[in-house]
Amino acid sequence: MFARVLAPLAVASSFFTCVVPTVSATPTSPFDLFSRTPAAGIDVKSLAPYLSATAKIYLPDTKEFATYTTRWSNLQAPTPSIVIAPGTEKDVQKIVKFANDRNIPFLTYNGHHGTLTTLGKMDYGIEIYLPQLNSISIAKDGKSATIGGGANVKNLTDTPWDAGKQTVTGCCECVSYLGPALGGGHGWFQGHYGLITDQFLSMNIVLANGDFRTIDSKSDLWWGMQGAGHNFGVVTSVTTKVYDIEHYDWAIETIVFSGDKIEQVYEAANKYILQGGKQSADIHDWTYWQNDARYDTEGPVIIIYIVQEGVTTVDAKYTAPFHDIGPLAATPQSGTYKDLAKWTGIALESPPCQDFGFNNPRFPIYIKSYNVTAQRKAWDLYSSAVAEADNPYYNSIFMFEDYASGAVRDRSSDASAFGFRDAHTLAAPLIIYNSTGQAQDEAVKELGTQLREIIREGTGSSELHTYVNYAYGDEGPGAWYGHEDWRQKKLKALKRKYDPKGKFSFYAPIA
Structure with missing residues (x-):
């Protein structure tokens, strides 16, 4: 039993007990669903004997606890009191029952990239840390x-x-x-x-x-x-x-433009990539708006990744229209599927996979095509907000992820709780900053919301459609899961049946 609890010998007198701060016994918000006992304790000693030999328990003030509770974004992050890493699937069941018997909140971690502000409603409790279950x-x-x-x-x-x-x-x-x-x-x-x-x-x-x-x-x-x-x-x-x-060969071409080419870039993306919803299953494009000191431009640049499966060079019918616009640079590469993360800057060693202690809120929206007027308006606001090396938002990115999506739409829109199968592109400003306090956090929220609203207005829809995994946290269930009345009623009925006490209500709660 002692082998599976990692804590310094100096805390041996409280080896199995973690006492959390005194808290109010009354819920303080719709998501604060757990009534609290002042100075409630998490008595690990009573749980440890029932866990598997490979389970691990990490107490505060240990290196492991600090590592496994660190978030990619610090904006309204959850604050667990103890970390338990199950060694088997049944360990998870035992942890949940233990928490329920003592009315202790719990939250599951695997990775740490969820950034919803609703996660911050977990201000004490058990983190269930899953990476040992990686078979x-x-x-x-x-x-x-x-x-x-x-x-x-x-x-x-x-x-x-x-x-x-x-x-x-x-x-x-x-x-x-x-x-x-x-x-x-x-x-x-x-x-x-x-x-x-x-x-x-x-x-x-x-x-x-x-x-x-x-x-x-x-x-x-x-x-x-x-x-x-x-x-x-x-x-x-x-x-x-x-x-x-099916295909071992993959290719990418990375093409960089200055901001004066916004309209031409997105007109080309609409015509040659999206093709009015007839995009080939083997072609994808992403665009990033970001500062890049390698290019002598005023403000950010537009970086477009055109990715194709089954070739060693991206077909010229996709790249030539962008070459004709007049890019700052164009770089082709070839390899396999396993190279894609490195090419697009999201490999394990890439900056997005590191924890720099920043706040990283996103403001996602699904769109069906690019409104070039809205793209220009958003660019002008975004570039003015992030330009210059001493700007607190200099490292921010505005992402437009356009995956081939034919097979997504092939499944009926009512086939699952995912409500946005008709979307072609996922857009999201990602504002990266080192927070100086609540006033700056609110200013960033205003900026991100304003950027998203520009894109939404360009869709002509009064509804906001978001990707829940990128969500900021205040969009609401309609924007996260679909606005249809029948869909919301079905979700709420399932919630009442399977989670009537709201145990799973820290991440984009249904109600």
Whole structure:
């Protein structure tokens, strides 16, 4: 038992007990759902004997606790009191039951890139840290794989690929596999197969009451788990479809423009990439607006990545229209699927996978095509807000992620809780800054919201459609999951049935 609890010998007198600060016994907001006992304690000693030999418990003031509670974004981050790393799936069930018996909040971590401000409502409790559950087992028939709840994108990129298989995953290597999937989940293969969640065949899940279940499409909960899954349980493993590799060759061309080319770049993207929704399943483009000292320009530059599967050079029918605009630079590269994260700056060693202690809120919006007038208006505001090396927002990025999406739309819009299958592009300003306090946080919120509103106005829709995994936190359930009355009623009914006490209400809560 002692071997699985990591804490300095100096705290031996309180080896199994972590006492949290005195807190109010009354909920203080709609998300503050747990009544509190003043000076409540988390008595780890009573839990430890029931966990597996590989489970680990980390107390405050240890290096491991500090490492495993660190967030990628510090804006309204959760503040757990203790970290428990389950060694088996059943450990998760025991932790949840332990927490429920003592009315202690809990929150599951795997990776740390969720930035919703609703997470900050967790101001004490148990962090369930999943990365030990990172197994990947490909079935003998080669058509499915069982993935542990602690696997990350790098795991799911390399292991199946090395076995001649591929499946839909997120793109950033350090992000968890299941976190994005429970909110739908975008990836390079979605044009062929659909969203990450569309691949799922079954899952093991610990429900709010501590029950451990295996569910599939026969369960009424299955619909809700595919798009709003953070609200219903801890997924400890999932069985998902995998596919034979079709093409080993991949290519990218990185093209850089000055800001005066905004209209021409996005007119070309609409015409030659998006093609009115007829985009080929093998072609993708991302654009980033960001400062880059390598280029002698006033303010940020536009960087477009054009990615193609099954070739060693991106087809000129996609790149030539952008060359004709007059870029500052154009750089072709070739390799395999495993090179994509490095090429696009989201590999394990890339800056987005490092913890610099910044606040990193995003303000996502789905769009069907680029309104070039709105793009110009947003560019003018964004570039004026982030330009100059001494600007506190200098390292910010405005992202436009356009994946092939035909197979996403092939599935009916009512087939899952993911509500935005008709979208083609995911846009999001990401404001990166070292916060000086609440006043600056509010100013950033105003800037990000204003940028997003410009893009929304350009869509002609009064509704805001967001990607829940990028969300700021104040958009609300309609924007996160879809505005239809029937959809919201169905989600709320599932919430009442499976989580009536709101145990899973720190991440984009349904109600």
